[in-house]
Amino acid sequence: xxxxxxxxxLQLFEAEGIDTxxxxxxxxxxxxxxxxEERGWNVVAPHHEASAGFMAEAVSRMTGRPAVCIGTLGPxxxxxxxxxxxxxxxxxxVVFLGGQRARITEQRVRRGRIQFxxxxxxLEPSVKYAASIEYADQTDEILRExxxxxxxxxxxxVYIEYPSHVILEELDVPPAxxxxxxxxxxxxAGADRIAEAARLIRAAERPILLVGHGVHTSRxxxxxxxxxxxxxxxxxxxxxxxxYIKGLEDRTFPYGFSPSAIDAxxxxxxxxxxxxELGEPVHYGRGRHWVANExxxxxxxxxxDPEAIGVNRPIDVPLVGDLRAIVPQLVEALGDxxxxxxxxxxxxxxxxxxxxxxxxxxxxxGMSPVHPARLIVEATKVFPADGIMVRDGGATTIFGWTYSxxxxxxxxxxxxxxxxxxxxxxxxxxxxxxxxxRPLMLITGDSSFQFHIAELETAARLNxxxxxxxxxxxxxxxEVGVYKRTFGQGSRETGTRWSTNTRLDKVAEGFGCHGxxxxxxxxxxxxxxxxxASGRVGVVHVAVDPKANSEEMPSYDEFRTWYAEGxx
Numbered sequence: 001x002x003x004x005x006x007x008x009x010l011q012l013f014e015a016e017g018i019d020t021x022x023x024x025x026x027x028x029x030x031x032x033x034x035x036x037e038e039r040g041w042n043v044v045a046p047h048h049e050a051s052a053g054f055m056a057e058a059v060s061r062m063t064g065r066p067a068v069c070i071g072t073l074g075p076x077x078x079x080x081x082x083x084x085x086x087x088x089x090x091x092x093x094v095v096f097l098g099g100q101r102a103r104i105t106e107q108r109v110r111r112g113r114i115q116f117x118x119x120x121x122x123l124e125p126s127v128k129y130a131a132s133i134e135y136a137d138q139t140d141e142i143l144r145e146x147x148x149x150x151x152x153x154x155x156x157x158v159y160i161e162y163p164s165h166v167i168l169e170e171l172d173v174p175p176a177x178x179x180x181x182x183x184x185x186x187x188x189a190g191a192d193r194i195a196e197a198a199r200l201i202r203a204a205e206r207p208i209l210l211v212g213h214g215v216h217t218s219r220x221x222x223x224x225x226x227x228x229x230x231x232x233x234x235x236x237x238x239x240x241x242x243x244y245i246k247g248l249e250d251r252t253f254p255y256g257f258s259p260s261a262i263d264a265x266x267x268x269x270x271x272x273x274x275x276x277e278l279g280e281p282v283h284y285g286r287g288r289h290w291v292a293n294e295x296x297x298x299x300x301x302x303x304x305d306p307e308a309i310g311v312n313r314p315i316d317v318p319l320v321g322d323l324r325a326i327v328p329q330l331v332e333a334l335g336d337x338x339x340x341x342x343x344x345x346x347x348x349x350x351x352x353x354x355x356x357x358x359x360x361x362x363x364x365x366g367m368s369p370v371h372p373a374r375l376i377v378e379a380t381k382v383f384p385a386d387g388i389m390v391r392d393g394g395a396t397t398i399f400g401w402t403y404s405x406x407x408x409x410x411x412x413x414x415x416x417x418x419x420x421x422x423x424x425x426x427x428x429x430x431x432x433x434x435x436x437x438r439p440l441m442l443i444t445g446d447s448s449f450q451f452h453i454a455e456l457e458t459a460a461r462l463n464x465x466x467x468x469x470x471x472x473x474x475x476x477x478x479e480v481g482v483y484k485r486t487f488g489q490g491s492r493e494t495g496t497r498w499s500t501n502t503r504l505d506k507v508a509e510g511f512g513c514h515g516x517x518x519x520x521x522x523x524x525x526x527x528x529x530x531x532x533a534s535g536r537v538g539v540v541h542v543a544v545d546p547k548a549n550s551e552e553m554p555s556y557d558e559f560r561t562w563y564a565e566g567x568x
Contacts, residue, residue, distance in 0.1 A: 005166060008176075013095075018066060021044070021070060022046065023097075029167070031167070047452075048455075053069045053086070057090065058412055058430040060217065062388075063219070068095050069097070071099070073099040081126065087157035091277075095147065095150060100119060129159070154277075187321035188329055189326045198330060201339070206270075208264050208270070209234070210271050212273070220275070230335065238276050256288075257558060265290060272302075273285065278313060280562045285313045299314070299315050301319065303318060360381075372471055376402075376443070377403050388408065395471075412427075421451025424452050424455045438465070439465045443469045449468065453507065460511055466537050470504050473549045475549075477550050504539055505539055505540070513539055516528075516539070518540060
């Protein structure tokens, strides 16, 4: 039976397990949106295409599958550009579909065309693959090539364009094939490499697991936990790998910010790195904390992209393939010979627990406005055990990764690109991916929150179990700190502040959400609990001390070492 091109697009995506689409309906795509809803898809229309892209990226992180976002021709695609760039830097496999006018328009010499720009040349640098469907019978091959590029090697975004005269044409095609029919799926490592890695792990006295962003976006927590149990070693988080794997919470330490992590790295004689590019936040695996004992340390890297091996540092045993396939190989190889726990492991666990307890005890209290460290402590103490944590903001995030008392199993933030304003769209996308059941907490600064504040309406419309805790200092707090360090106290901080009359709790109420205003630490937790209990999206406006927010960011000297080429 002949089907329309737009129906075939849905079939091809469904074969990949995709059932969610974000975007503002383009005239080219209204038939696709309508049919997707009929087929039981989640169809979410936010208020800005960039938000749609961020929401789709969150879905890919929470499912381990590609995600889909649509942009209308011209201005819609212009609005998608920041989301494309984020997906590229964050290694997120998002398929961006773009509408376009009929090709005859592109070939005109005439000037003054409405809502038109040649889109692909502008977008190609921000994606792994860009293509246009010029003929209906190209639909399968180009969409599959896009999915192949998005998921092969280092994951990333692709852009596929549909001129308006193509998407309503008819096709006579067979049922959509599964992904394994047209791209590499579940690539394992060679038996010789697995055997060598297992031999080295057994022989190591103080091995560590370095766990990155890719472990969580591939949803590989369970096999990684089994591997960590067999290795009986500490788990070191990269800045992108800050989700905690169930069962490993007590022996998972953040690289650079936990003395236990630093000591474990310095003493280690083997590092097994999983789901990480070994980038600047871990000093490429060869600088700063890695320098000590470097000559005695063996490196094993699980990496999907063979071209990444040896780029940032030499690797002794590269295991090239899908970590979802390779980690079970290592588990099987080590299964009959688990290691004896590293002798210092219990001490590191106690040391890190004591560190968190001391931070909770010593975070400045009794201030009004609230000290941002105390905000983090009080908010994360009441973080729901099964919740999803979303972070956004500059200074607020720096306080967050130091003072958090929660160990969430899912954490989302824009850690590689550092794009502010992603928090609220990430929260929406993550909740849609999880069936809108698990509670979410967004901890953000006021600057970041206002980027896409209109998506409060989207969250309210979808009735998401989301509470947004907003640290409000009426300023670009991190940038104020940069001015002070650059020009000294009392310097003019150009362009960093705005009206102190802004009440984000009242803005939230205008969107139909639950609003709370807080200016004392003891009121933070009760306000958050009331927000969850309200049954509506909640916004808790917490007035924080602007001086502390700009001058007392914890571990800031460590954070600055991420910029390896001295950009700060």
